[in-house]
Amino acid sequence: MKLSSFRYLVGQGFDNVWKNRVMAFASFCVLLVSLLLVGISVLFYVNINAIIGGIEDQNEVIVYLLDGTEKARISEIGDQLRMMDNVANVTYYPREEAFIDLKAKMSDQAEVFESLGDDNPLPDAYRIRVTDISKMDETLKATEAIADVEYVRSPDSFVELLTETRRVVTIVASAIIIALLIVSMVIISNTTRASVYSRRREISIMQSVGATKGFIRFPFFIEGMINGFMAGVFATLLTWFAYDSLVGLLSRFDVLSTIGLGNVIPFNKIYVIVTIAYVVTGALIGAIGSVASTSVHLKYRAANM
């Protein structure tokens, strides 16, 4: 194809959007709604995951060492812990500091500490944070197996709850997103088919003067891409507005901090990826949908000639 023909067909694609504006608007609306449905579901899932991740990060395991463990050995245990696969962070927690913390926590029971005098019953310890909470069991077992470790304290039930919550959220969100994707594809396919069908006369004229399938399809490809691109841009703007409004509303009523959901991702941190995802997906679905519908129509016509 010559450059002049390529330019002509691209121009035809742009012209056709305006000339067939009613069907173009219908395709645009369907694409916009589909993108919003899927996009918002994905953002919801990503945020739920971020919130669970935030809670997981606050989750701490304390590794208590045997009484009288020597300084050199304590240091060695620290190195062993740091070398473990699922350990993200290791902090030494000396018995003196632990005693001070305990006193502060139990300040209303000062008499208990008075009877102890200067005797500190607490052992030296390490505070560790794990990378993947679902592998907590294996990490605890490996930690307990280290020599001179007396015992390990972890909030087991909370870990299980978080792991289970993440699993359920992933399954439910994936099912919803897949269902929405299928529904969207069906609606988009029907709309683009209707759009092509409304121009069947034009297509038949093109064929009768010897236009190839590629020549007929190309302007439809450009039209679909423009519609999808515009739907992607509008979906980004609407999502941005709705997202910021919702986060602003929740923050105003201290909802996020009250229920401990301070890990909601601000839109300005994800707007680039959201925009690219919306625009690229919209343009691709629009273009492929249009070309597929045109091809089906041409095939059907060829079979029924």
Added chain:
Amino acid sequence: MVELKNVSVIYESTGVEALSDVSLKVEDGEFAFVIGRSGAGKSTLIKLLLKELDANSGEVYVNGYDLTKLKKRKVPEFRRTIGVVFQDYRLIDTMTVYENIAFVLRVIDAPRKQIRKRVPYVMSLVGLQDKADCYPSELSGGEQQRCALARALVNDPALLIADEPTGNVDPELAYELVELLQGINACGTTILMVTHAHEMVRHFGGRIINISEGEVVFDEVIGGAEIEAQ
């Protein structure tokens, strides 16, 4: 050149035999009228010649292409050798007169220079030079038919098929249109004109192919009123 050898076409959905063992030959540069009643098989013949339909038996040759063996991917290339004028004009509503005509040249990847030269020329040939920027809906029936004729001619086809081109225009315009087609034929283009207008055919004379119930029942050259008057 158009040649049909023992061609039969049966519509599978209805079982109707639209063409039955038809044989005919139209040489290069000829002008032939194809007449017949509704349902006689004229439209089937046109569909066959445009490769919109395949024969159940027999052989069909058009412009050097053997249509019985023509591969699907070669069909657009074949159609570019034919100009077609339809009764309902079949103009693209969203394109201007100029664009409708130029479209045929764009399909064959013609250079822009050629398009800019050839389109105004054929528009002037059919008297539409002042209507270049009009849309089909802004034209009269006669103007739309002339636009369709210009589109059929722009590619300088070897064969021009006119399917009831005078069906939707008044008698005076119909006669003008046939005279225009005769002028084009005089330049060497083979013309096959399908029509109902028997009176007009008698007026012009020439080769008449009469199809009835799917068979060629008459195929002769007759003298027209103009010829007889001379």
